[in-house]
Amino acid sequence: MEQPIFTTRAHVFQIDPSTKKNWVPASKQAVTVSYFYDVTRNSYRIISVDGAKVIINSTITPNMTFTKTSQKFGQWADSRANTVFGLGFSSEQQLTKFAEKFQEVKEAAKLAREKSQEKIETSKSACETPSSAQASSVNGTDDEKASHAGPADTHLKSENDKLKIALTQSAANVKKWEIELQTLRESNARLTTALQESAASVEQWKRQFSICRDENDRLRNKIDELEEQCGEINREKEKNSQLKRRIEELEAELREKETELKDLRKQSEIIPQLMSECEYVSEKLEAAERDNQNLEDKVRSLKTDIEESKYRQRHLKVELKSFLEVLDGKIDDLHDFRRGLSKLGADN
Secondary structure, three states: OEEEEEEEEEEEEEEOOOOOOOEEEOOOOOEEEEEEEEOOOOEEEEEEEEOOEEEEEEEOOOOOOEEEOOOOEEEEEEOOOOEEEEEEOOOHHHHHHHHHHHHHHHHHHHHHHHHHHHHHHHHHHHHHHHHHHHHHHHOOOHHHHHHOOOHHHHHHHHHHHHHHHHHHHHHHHHHHHHHHHHHHHHHHHHHHHHHHHHHHHHHHHHHHHHHHHHHHHHHHHHHHHHHHHHHHHHHHHHHHHHHHHHHHHHHHHHHHHHHHHHHHHHHHHHOOHHHHHOHHHHHHHHHHHHHHHHHHHHHHHHHHHHHHOHHHHHHHHHHHHHHHHHHHHHHHHHHHHHHHHHHHHHHO
């Protein structure tokens, strides 16, 4: 009869039988994993059931070893099942308790095996002693044979036959146990090799994880750099929009000045009769028009420079300011000239 002696919960895995490297999940979620003690057979087993499916049925032997491969993961090899079981726990404390219980049960299984071997040796010695006595009785003197004739002789022969059968069965069992022990040793060697390969695979996974983590950090830094560049581009766009608005304002001011020049030209056309009387005035006006034309050329040149180079705005502003000052001076000269003409007309 079996009874549970320790119970916990964990995710169950088995080694892939084809590759002997990768872990294959045996349960979709954490399941109950228990240690059971068989009083009749004096043996220990680890049993886990997922629904109606038995996913672990491992008898613990003294040559088994439970290995912690990480803070929350442990594994052991079962030569009889020809596989490696892995358990993933939710905390390091649960893993530690399971490992301690495994070591305790392993020692108990070792003691049980030693007691079983002592019983076998005792039975062998008990079988050999009656056989010797029986042989001496069978091979005794003629007087002894005569004294033991009858029913006692028949009983001794029967006991001798039973002892011979027991010896034969014991020898056969010894050979069977030797074969089984050799098989277990070979399976243990294969599982040890698989365990070493699994440990190497774990190291490879760790290296790959480290490479992926470094690559992830590099990509994050690259994203931060791109975000900074996008911020700089947005700031440059804002500056460009401000420059465009300033250029539009300057163009509007230039159009206003051109309108004023047109008005001045119309006013000069109203008094054509005075042109013949004041040649020096016309010459002065032509000079002013030439200056105005030069100024218009400068304005067009400035406008072209503004469109071609947005970063020379400050220089253009200075030139426009000087142009406006000259234009205002010329306009003042024209006003003075007009007042002079008016005086001349009044005097004439």
